[in-house]
Amino acid sequence: MNKMEVIIVGSGIAALKTAIEASATKHVMLITKSKLRHSNSYLAQGGVAVAMSKEDTPISHREDTIQAGRYYNNATAVEALVQTAPVAISELIASGMEFDRNSEGHLMLGMEGAHSERRILHSHGDATGKYIIEHLLRELALSKVEVMEDTAVVELIMGDDASCIGVKIVNHEGHLQTMCGEHIVLATGGCGSLFQFTSNASTVSGDGIALALKAGARIRDMEFIQFHPTLLYCNGKTQGLVSEAVRGEGAKLVTESGKAIMKDVHALADLAPRHIVAQTIYSYIERGENVYLDISMISNFRERFPTVAALCLKNGIHLEEGKIPVAPGNHFLMGGIETDGKGRTSVEGLYAVGEVACTGVHGANRLASNSLLEGLVFGSTLGRYLQQAPQRVLPQEKKTLKKTSPGLITLPELADIQKHLMHYAGIVRNAKDLGRLKAWLESFQIDCLLELACENASIHELAKVNAIIVSWLIAESALARQESRGGHFRSDYPIENDAVWLDTSIILDRHEVIKRLKGSVVYEFIKA
Structure with a gap:
């Protein structure tokens, strides 16, 4: 069994920044199911928000972020983002990254929605993500990070102490391999391609969220989805x-x-x-x-x-x-795998960073151009944390019974899932539509899908399994939040009322998901 110190899954800005920083002291493997340049970060047309002008301040950036997030943000995470932003961008520029400048050589600062000041840096007009990624790839090439492209992570390996100790991967030739790691980082992006209408890369399909849920991690705020x-x-x-x-x-x-x-x-x-x-x-x-x-x-x-x-x-x-x-x-998922300020999840040895993670920094609706910034800031934070992490002695692998596909169940095609999710849990939602979506998803025996071993399914089947699981998380969370707030709009609760907003977060882990499934009418019908 191959063993690494740090294994990072993903190839966007958060993955690259984490890898570059961690590789200063650790042996790092970066795994991506497609190519290094196939990510939402590479496609990002918008810029990077940062308070760098004389008229602007991190305090103003913070207030805009919280207001856009409908006051649901984690204040500590927001403060870390806006205060670190000028330093992170200055370091990026010092390392050779070029942003657009005017004829006098000053940085050009653009305006975007919900910002109170011009604070958006761009590169080559509307290709900011592409040029930041190219810059980071040049740094990656100078590091000792190993890269595996066209390789899908299909399962997280768990220790007998319930910690994460590695990954199971399928390479481009279709071979299943096992790789152990002291620190496993998910930087797989959100779940945008599960919707019929999306700005996301086709690879951004919620795999990391499904992997983390199966491993026992806490998933939160999945109802908060931004539609561009x-x-x-x-x-x-x-x-x-x-x-x-x-x-x-x-x-x-x-x-x-x-x-x-x-x-x-x-x-x-x-x-x-x-x-x-x-x-x-x-x-x-x-x-x-x-x-x-x-x-x-x-x-x-x-x-x-x-x-x-x-x-x-x-x-x-x-x-x-x-x-x-x-x-x-x-366009963007504000929820995801719950993490602390360092990027640690509720499962020891498992980390998440970037859009797949939920730090609470975006609240109920992300402020424009805070996403690339999030990847830079929190990727750097996690990478530097891993630099200093002590050597971890891995426990024995947990032995589990291998589960096969649910009997007599034909999983839907991804196109059908995309249409259902867009129609019933899209821009405008209500209890009736969400209930229909939830019942349809539960008809595919989600409790069995959670137990499905990767050895017993093809890559195509596993993609559908993950899509069903993540779609259910969205439907269940959206149904549970009986209000409109930020990216979550319900026509049966159409008024955003800050006097009676629900402060309770919708947090789901594997145990809670099974509990809710067993309480559903569809579950009882299937079992009968």
């Missing part, structure tokens, strides 16, 4: 992201007739918090009215937003007409 207001919308499908920075430069959301839809909805109009803009656009589309971004006032659009321009060109959108058709779609 503006995905390119053609022929009934979303085709990619149209950056919020476009609205930051003056673009307006309008109907076919030119009506400005955000004018009387919020004081910040088109730069209102994302959940408000997304819900407004959705309401028009539901009534059969298409919504567009009017970009006619941006004179140098192709130069300012080359990535968006290329996306439009690829899909036959003529920018000369000054309108880009848009629709909202899944």
Whole structure:
């Protein structure tokens, strides 16, 4: 059995930053089920939020973050993010990372929704994520980090003391291998590709969350999902992201007739918090009215937003007409695997960082351009923590009975799961729809899926198993939170009422999931 000191699963900004920092003293293996450049971080058009101007302060950044998060944020995590941000960005620039500057050589700071100051750094206009990842990959190449691409982690190995001691992987040739590690880090991103309309990379499918739940880790706040207001919308499908920075430069959301839809909805109009803009656009589309971004006032659009321009060109959108058709779609998960300030989960030896982790920093709705920042700041924090971690003596592997697939059950295709999740747990939710989704998911015997051994299923089957488990976590959490707050909007509780907000977090671990499943009508029917 191969043994490493640190095993990191993922290839986004949080994974790379953790690996680079930890490798200063530890032998690190980075495993990704696709390629190093295939991640949400690489696709990120938006920038990095940081208080660096004379007019701005970390305090202002903190207040904007908490207000966007609908006051559900973990205050300690927010403080760590905003106070560390200037240092983290300064270190990045000092190491050679280039952000856009004006003709005088000063950093250009953009404006995005729900920010009170211009504090968004960009690189090459709307390709910030790509250029940060390329910069980190150059640093990674100089480190001693080993990399395994096209390799899927299909199971976490548990010790007889209930700690995490390794991973089971399937390589590109289909061979199952076992690798032990003193510290296992999940940096697998959120679950965006489980939704029919999404800005996420196809690989971001919730695998890390399902792996952690099966291992006994606590999962929280899965109801809080951010839907980005503006995905390119053609022929009934979303085709990619149209950056919020476009609205930051003056673009307006309008109907076919030119009506400005955000004018009387919020004081910040088109730069209102994302959940408000997304819900407004959705309401028009539901009534059969298409919504567009009017970009006619941006004179140098192709130069300012080359990535968006290329996306439009690829899909036959003529920018000369000054309108880009848009629709909202899944963008970011605020919930995930519960961690502390160091990245530790409730399972010894298991860590999580980036979007897959839930530190509480984003609250109920992430502030624009805090995601790349989160990966940099908390990836660095975890990496430096692992640098100093003492050697861990691993216990014996826990011996468990191998479980086979549930009898007489045919799992749905991923496309069916995506449609169900988008329709019943999308931008607008209610108890009836969530109940239908939950019952449909439970019909696939989730309790058995939690016990399924990776040796008894193909990669394709395991992907569907994980999708069902994570979709159930979303449905159960959304049903339990009987209020509207941030990214979680329920039409049966339509008013955000800060006087009576529920302060209770929806936290689910393996034991709690089984308990709730056994209490369901569907479970009793199947067992009968």
